[in-house]
Amino acid sequence: MDLSYILNELGEDRKDYFNAVAPPVIQTSNFVFSTVEAFRKGLADEYDHWIYSRGNNPTVDILRKKLAALDGAEDALVFGSGIASIVTPILANLSSGDHVVSVAKPYSWTTRFFDRILPRFGVETNYVDGTVVEHFEKAIRENTRLIYLESPNTFTYELQDLKAVAALARSRGILTLVDNSYCSPLHQQPITLGIDLCAQSATKFIGGHSDVVAGVLTGSRERIKAIFDGEFMNIGGTISPWNAWLLIRGLRTLQVRMERIAASTAKVAEWLFRHTLVEKIVFPFHHSFPQLELAKKQMKGAGGLLSIVLKTDREGIERFCNGLKHILMAVSWGGHESLAFPAIAGMPPEDFDPSNPSHRLVRIYIGLEDPDYLIGDLAQALDQV
Numbered sequence: 614m615d616l617s618y619i620l621n622e623l624g625e626d627r628k629d630y631f632n633a634v635a636p637p638v639i640q641t642s643n644f645v646f647s648t649v650e651a652f653r654k655g656l657a658d659e660y661d662h663w664i665y666s667r668g669n670n671p672t673v674d675i676l677r678k679k680l681a682a683l684d685g686a687e688d689a690l691v692f693g694s695g696i697a698s699i700v701t702p703i704l705a706n707l708s709s710g711d712h713v714v715s716v717a718k719p720y721s722w723t724t725r726f727f728d729r730i731l732p733r734f735g736v737e738t739n740y741v742d743g744t745v746v747e748h749f750e751k752a753i754r755e756n757t758r759l760i761y762l763e764s765p766n767t768f769t770y771e772l773q774d775l776k777a778v779a780a781l782a783r784s785r786g787i788l789t790l791v792d793n794s795y796c797s798p799l800h801q802q803p804i805t806l807g808i809d810l811c812a813q814s815a816t817k818f819i820g821g822h823s824d825v826v827a828g829v830l831t832g833s834r835e836r837i838k839a840i841f842d843g844e845f846m847n848i849g850g851t852i853s854p855w856n857a858w859l860l861i862r863g864l865r866t867l868q869v870r871m872e873r874i875a876a877s878t879a880k881v882a883e884w885l886f887r888h889t890l891v892e893k894i895v896f897p898f899h900h901s902f903p904q905l906e907l908a909k910k911q912m913k914g915a916g917g918l919l920s921i922v923l924k925t926d927r928e929g930i931e932r933f934c935n936g937l938k939h940i941l942m943a944v945s946w947g948g949h950e951s952l953a954f955p956a957i958a959g960m961p962p963e964d965f966d967p968s969n970p971s972h973r974l975v976r977i978y979i980g981l982e983d984p985d986y987l988i989g990d991l992a993q994a995l996d997q998v
């Protein structure tokens with residue numbers, strides 16, 4: 614399916630709403646039936662009927678069709694947050710006594726879910742360095758039900774060979790779920806590589822304007838329907854029609870934004886690589902990246918996130934970050950605005966160890982500004998170190 618068709622037409626029946634170019638926000642909680650027979654049919658199969666907007670809603674449905682197609686998947690569910698799109702399918706597929714093999718260092722709230730919440734329900738998680746496929750194989754136990762992946766992660770960008778891990782899991786009857794937030798469906802399509810379920814934070818590239826929190830889950834119709842009929846409807850982490858509409862609007866420009874961000878990030882990365890205060894840059898499409906070959910094999914491009922390790926102390930990192938005039942200091946990424954997130958913001962000052970490069974790491978997100986404008990800002994802030 615053409616990307617242009619997906620972003621501009623798929624799922625949109627404009628005749629149904631006055632030939633308007635932009636779809637309506639169907640801001641309703643419930644839908645009317647005119648006969649008991651129709652009502653009965655609807656209640657018996659909520660997945661395929663408009664009944665109540667915790668389940669299906671026409672504005673959300675347009676978005677679901679586009680997101681499924683973008684991932685090369687049969688169906689998609691949209692959630693009120695990215696973390697709901699990760700936690701809901703995990704709850705839907707695990708029972709007490711089950712075991713999870715997860716890639717090391719997944720997103721912070723995913724880690725907390727594995728470490729703090731799942732153990733209360735008798736589910737244990739082991740983490741492995743996912744850069745080597747055999748590590749997954751060695752960690753699999755008789756009761757392993759899920760292999761959880763995040764490729765690349767969003768601070769240090771280690772990749773997993775998605776095709777190889779998917780094949781391994783399939784041969785053992787183990788479900789695979791990947792967090793694909795970094796790449797967006799334009800730069801990586803895990804479902805087409807054999808992964809069962811693909812989650813992403815739509816707060817990031819899909820929304821693209823730092824004004825919506827949302828998540829997406831894609832997979833086969835059978836798996837998605839099972840999750841819909843169970844935990845999706847029961848936990849109720851759904852998206853509002855208005856936020857779904859904002860995501861549809863975000864999708865219109867997804868391709869141009871990703872192209873711009875990829876080009877700008879490559880330029881900024883090369884500039885940072887040459888700066889004397891930058892000890893190391895970590896970016897999956899940079900020539901210095903240890904897994905560059907795998908990145909090029911399974912990703913069509915990189916996202917706008919990269920990290921630098923600065924050759925300075927804690928005070929120097931603080932002077933650099935405090936000195937940025939245009940690049941904003943904040944969590945999240947994927948919007949129009951460039952951002953910085955120093956690792957030291959996440960730790961008490963007394964824990965800082967200058968000999969540990971991960972403590973001297975600053976994550977930078979490159980947004981839609983002119984790359985030379987951003988380089989100018991980085992240059993003047995590095996001068997203050």
Ligand SMILES: *Cc1c(COP(=O)(O)O)cnc(C)c1O
Nearest residue numbers: 694695696720767794814816827
């Ligand atoms: C932001 C993020 C999430 C969580 O998404 P929310 O929309 O904030 O709930 C999950 N994984 C990764 C990699 C993220 O960056």
